[in-house]
Amino acid sequence: MxxxxxxxxxxxxxxxxxxxxxxxxxxxxxxxxxxxxxxxxxxxxxxxxxxxxxxxxxxxxxxxxxxxxxxxxxxxxxxxxxxxxxxxxxxxxxxxxxxxxxxxxxxxxxxxxxxxxxxxxxxxxxxxxxxxxxxxxxxxxxxxxxxxxxxxxxxxxxxxxxxxxxxxxxxxxxxxxxxxxxxxxxxxxxxxxxxxxxxxxxxxxxxxxxxxxxxxxxxxxxxxxxxxxxxxxxxxxxxxxxxxxxxxxxxxxxxxxxxxxxxxxxxxxEDINFYKERKLRVLNGTHTLTMPLGYLLGLETVADEMLHPAMSRFIESLMLKEIVPTVPDYGIPGMDKAAVEQFANDVLDRFRNPHLDHLLLNISLQQTTKMQARNVATLQRYYEQFNTVPNLMALGFAAYLLFMKAVREEKGQFFGEIALPSGGKLNYPIRDDKAGYFYGDWKTVKERTPATVQAFVKSVLSDTKLWQDDLTALPGFSEAVAQHLNSLLTLGIVKTLEGAVE
The missing domain is CATH 3.40.50.720 (NAD(P)-binding Rossmann-like Domain)
Structure with a gap:
């Protein structure tokens, strides 16, 4: 040729x-x-x-x-x-x-x-x-x-x-x-x-x-x-x-x-902040809040997530109902709520693209820093608008905490573990500067003891060095994250996810 x-x-x-x-x-x-x-x-x-x-x-x-x-x-x-x-x-x-x-x-x-x-x-x-x-x-x-x-x-x-x-x-x-x-x-x-x-x-x-x-x-x-x-x-x-x-x-x-x-x-x-904010919250923020749950389900790519019935419902509902309403509306055509909603629908099309292998594990790089930069302001804005717990964000945060649970360390590299649908287990690298922090904190959690889960979640969410704010100050959020995390640990990923998107 x-x-x-x-x-x-x-x-x-x-x-x-x-x-x-x-x-x-x-x-x-x-x-x-x-x-x-x-x-x-x-x-x-x-x-x-x-x-x-x-x-x-x-x-x-x-x-x-x-x-x-x-x-x-x-x-x-x-x-x-x-x-x-x-x-x-x-x-x-x-x-x-x-x-x-x-x-x-x-x-x-x-x-x-x-x-x-x-x-x-x-x-x-x-x-x-x-x-x-x-x-x-x-x-x-x-x-x-x-x-x-x-x-x-x-x-x-x-x-x-x-x-x-x-x-x-x-x-x-x-x-x-x-x-x-x-x-x-x-x-x-x-x-x-x-x-x-x-x-x-x-x-x-x-x-x-x-x-x-x-x-x-x-x-x-x-x-x-x-x-x-x-x-x-x-x-x-x-x-x-x-x-x-x-x-x-x-x-x-x-x-x-x-x-x-x-x-x-x-x-x-002269000001492109609207476009930066829209992308950061809707595209990047959704990736960060949904990647851990998808990977813990045993999925490999973003397109795989969109083919999974419960996971795709979780992604769409999280984006359209909890993230999109919080993006600032400039009140002019092309920079208003309609433009944010159109962008969100474009993003869902992009997530469904079967021709691109967008690996979930690649999205996980420096997950903690991304969670703070992309989602903390979104979470706070949601409370300002609705004064209630964003339940799907809470589940995404709980899955992130579980993803950060390392089962072993080798020469400074930490590894998590998931059960595969076909049986057996898979170790994955936790490529995050805060992996050691979570490795220590997870040791305080005792299996099937909700009180230790609640204490762990409260400790993490109140750490202002991680989030540049105290997230336990958001009414009910710490409790919701702890409840979801306890469910992930006891009922498993599938049942917890299906219960959240019914």
Whole structure:
């Protein structure tokens, strides 16, 4: 089977308008995909130069003339979606380790307008280093070196400023990156004129990306190749839903001409907190409150949860009845209760997607920190609105406590245990910084002794270091969690769940 190349699939070449730090699937499946859509509709007509920092190998791109396919698979408003799009928006992929001079030359390109990044979550951290290395080590230092070269080549021109959009999953990612660049400019003594140009003519935008993008399984890759008739080693698999919210003003809107009325998936607004809050509470919060129960049932993926009758009812009721009502309503179209409800229904479609293997065990990483960040405010808001116990949240919290019960420790790693439906037991890793804390506290719980369960739950919920508040102050919540946990321990997972969603 022939490989995907420009000789087999000719594509137009556009001026290089975007510099992108990162070659990962998220960038390929969201920003690059959206630029491709705009190019094909004549709304942007620009290409992307990609910088790869992890190693100097770019053969996988060059062998395919920088083409790749985005395979969209899943459900949208209950209907099956299947679409293959060849993305030709990338013009070059440069290895930072061996082609740093070529990256700096790009800084002099007058048509360049935008910089996008997706490194790691710690990739935006400030590291004190010289930007004159070839290349600098950290991403903020690479970006500072690039911007300084841009400043020198354009003489501080206002017209040659840039819009920088980090997509790392970090709160206020644009502000954090700007802060690191400003500190590097000061450390490297780049001068007041550069600092002024940076402040007034380089716009750093906070942004939020929301799309599950993966590499395909071997069987999925074979199926797509049979459909397309070519081999694609860069095949990118993704769900239909996608959103890119960018904090920006009119200048940002004008520069990002690939956004607009024809791409409602790209939102440019001076305040994107509504979209961040909606995703955090409805999507991420539901994951965190439901994962432990699903995994303790012996399920492996989110799609498995949605195929389980009782578990799917639990997820839908928890999300729609207890979480959605607590999300702040801005009272304007697109940022109101109807928008939250629509998003929730979209999320349920995403959870049902049979084409994505979203492993529950992966969701469990640092579960305690996620529970605090995603669900404590939701819980408190529920009490403010309804002044009663959110019963399904209480069950989700109880299941989380049971998931955190380690049965053994090996070299600092803690392991829990579940009974498999087929018989036997399975050990699972508890990848949580608080695993040792719970390992000690669970030893105070005596089997079939409700008083010890109640004392354990009260101790955990009152720990303000964990939750940044005392959750026992919420009337009836501690008692409800203890009752559910006692039921999970005595009646089992299935009966407890079925009793809660009758």
């Amino acid at each position: 022939a490989k995907l190349t420009r000789s087999t699939h000719p594509a137009p070449v556009f001026p290089e308008k975007i510099l992108q730090f990162g070659t990962g699937v998220l960038l390929r499946g969201l920003p690059d995909y959206l630029v491709q859509k705009a190019n094909s509709e004549g709304r942007f007509e620009g290409s992307i130069v990609v910088v790869k920092s992890t190693d100097s190998q770019t053969n996988e791109f060059s062998e395919q003339d920088n083409l790749y396919t985005v395979a969209v698979r899943g459900l949208q408003q209950g209907k099956e979606v299947s679409e293959n799009t060849i993305v030709s928006a990338i013009s070059r992929v440069l290895a930072a380790q061996t082609q740093w001079n070529d990256v700096l030359v790009l800084a002099r390109n007058p048509k360049l307008q935008i910089i996008i990044s997706n490194t790691t979550e710690i990739g935006l951290n400030y590291v004190e280093e010289s930007i004159f290395q070839h290349p600098p080590q950290s991403f903020p230092a690479k970006l500072t070196a690039f911007l300084y070269e841009r400043f020198r080549s354009v003489g501080g021109s206002k017209a040659k400023g840039l819009v920088v959009i980090p997509t790392e999953l970090v709160t206020d990612n644009g502000l954090k990156l700007r802060d690191a660049v400003e500190k590097l400019a000061q450390f490297n003594e780049l001068g007041k004129l550069f600092t002024k140009w940076l402040k007034f003519h380089v716009r750093f935008c906070n942004s939020l990306v929301d799309r599950i993008v993966t590499r395909p399984t071997e069987s999925a890759q074979q199926l797509v190749q049979q459909e397309t008739g070519y081999q694609d080693d860069l095949l990118t698999f993704t769900e239909p839903y996608h959103l890119w919210a960018i904090e920006g003003d009119d200048r940002v809107r004008q520069t990002l001409s690939f956004a607009g009325p024809l791409t409602p998936q790209i939102i440019i607004d």
